[in-house]
Amino acid sequence: MTGKTAPPAKKPAAAKKKAVPAPKEETAPKEETALKEEAAPKEEAAPKEEAAPATEEPPAPEHPLEQPPAPREEPAPIPMEAGPEVTPVPAEGSPAPPAEPPAPAPEPKLEKPKEEPPSCPLSLAVEEVSENSVTLTWKAPEQTGRAGLDGYVVEICKDGSSDWKAVNQEPFHSTRYTIPNLSSGDKIHVRVRAVSASGSSVPATLEQPVLIREILQLPKIRMPRHLRETYIRRVGDAVNIMIPFQGKPQPEVSWTKGGQPLDTNRINIRTTARDTIFYIRQAQRGDSGKYELTVQINGAEDKATLDIQVVEPPGPPQNLKLVDVWGFNVALEWTPPADNGNSEIKGYRVQKSDKKSGKWFTVLERCTRTSCTISDLIIGNTYSFRVFSENICGLSDSAAVASGVAYIEKTKTTYQPEKIPQRDMMEPPKFTQPLTDRTTTRGYSTHLFCSVRGFPQPKIIWLKNQMEIREDPKYIAMIDQGVCSLEIRKPGPFDGGVYTCKAVNPLGEASVDCRLDVK
DSSP states (O other): OHHHHHHHHHHHHHHHHHHTTHHHHHHHHHHHHHHHHHSOGGGGHHHHHHHHHHHHSTHHHHHHHTOTHHHHHSTTTIIIIIHHHHTTOOOTTSOOOOOOOOOOOOOOOOOOOOOOOOOOOEEEEEEEEOSSOEEEEEEOOSOOOSSOEEEEEEEEEETTOOOOEESOSSOBOOSEEEEOSOOTTOEEEEEEEEEETTEEOOOEEOSSOEEOOOOOEEEEEOOOGGGSSOEEEETTOOEEEEEEEEEESOOEEEEEETTEEOOTTTOEEEEOSSEEEEEESSOOGGGOEEEEEEEEETTEEEEEEEEEEEEOOOOOOEEEEEEEEETTEEEEEEEOOSOOTTSOOOEEEEEEEETTTOOEEEEEEEEOSSEEEEOOOOTTOEEEEEEEEEETTEEOSSOEEOSSOEEOOOOOOOOOOOOOOOOOOOEEEEEEEOOOOEEEOTTSOEEEEEEEEEESOOEEEEEETTEEOOSOTTEEEEEETTEEEEEEOSOOGGGOEEEEEEEEETTEEEEEEEEEEEO
């Protein structure tokens, strides 16, 4: 049985081996035609010789057929390796199909991670609503991605509909947007998307629809605090005042002075939707006065008054006189200036000058009266006087000078000392503050204090247990301004007892005592 089955196994093997050189025979003529076109006619034999080995290759597969061990070794691998390939084997005598090389496996491609779109815009809110527009504000999203935001897209949808329409054609970067050309009375839903290269975010949507209508607001002037009082400027200064107001619809603004329209040649008025500006390039004193601002909407109005005062330095005082000179003193009088500079006179400055030096020295500042007395003048000197007037702008440009001079004469004076009655100051010693009992700790210094008065100054004697304390380094006695003190340095138990302070002078003596305990 084994001998009969061997020949069929050899035939497919030989068929496979003979099929290998088949494509080579077909390539030989192609090479011959190529060589014939390129090479000379003498070299025509070369391709024939090359074709000979191509034809000689078929015996190569016949050689293994003659080997006896080959069929014995082939049956074992046939069912494992060649089994799947032999299944389409054709009948004997038919040519075997050429073997196809296995296709290479495709390499896996690494996919790039997709970038996430930006997060939702934050804090979407309505800032203002008019009869044909609505203004929105929001904040940038927390996450914008690596590429950043391309902008925002605003979409609207009428209430009751689901048809959302983009308002802006191109994305924009501002976080504030006004939707124009809306119909009054409509209710619209609004949402905002953040857009980037990776896509658009989840929209931020208003919770309630917005009603497009004009919100009526009564006119109101918001006068700044510093303009509620008199506004003071100097001559030649610019006056530039901005006063805000509110009201809807747009109010009518008008300025008057004393019930008359303003002079547009000197005063410029510029009014916007929210404020009005009052401007004078170079103020003059004639610009002073009260200006009335009126803001009106359909019969409702609000008024405010602007009080402007344009000032300049005052003129000098008038009729300065040297009224009297006596001793070291001089009396002066004058009258207020004819021109106060459109401001109240705050005071006068008085100066003097002696004939020797010729320099002016200020004697009085901000003198509120129109008269004064100057004292402490030097005997033998001759003095001149002048007076400046002063207002909110400062001193007057010139001063009023007294026509006369004051000469301080030398006068003979006799000194008469005042008679003071003699007083008897003699007094015996008297203790005003007695000694007090004390308890001290062993080894810690302590002090005893008392105070005494008397004239002549009394002599102080310290005693311990009725024994006078003399020059002992353990005790230090002092008296200063009637205060007597005794220092006991590092007392021991034997230093305890009764201490007495005795004061003696020619008029008498006094004493006080105390007890000291040492623990």
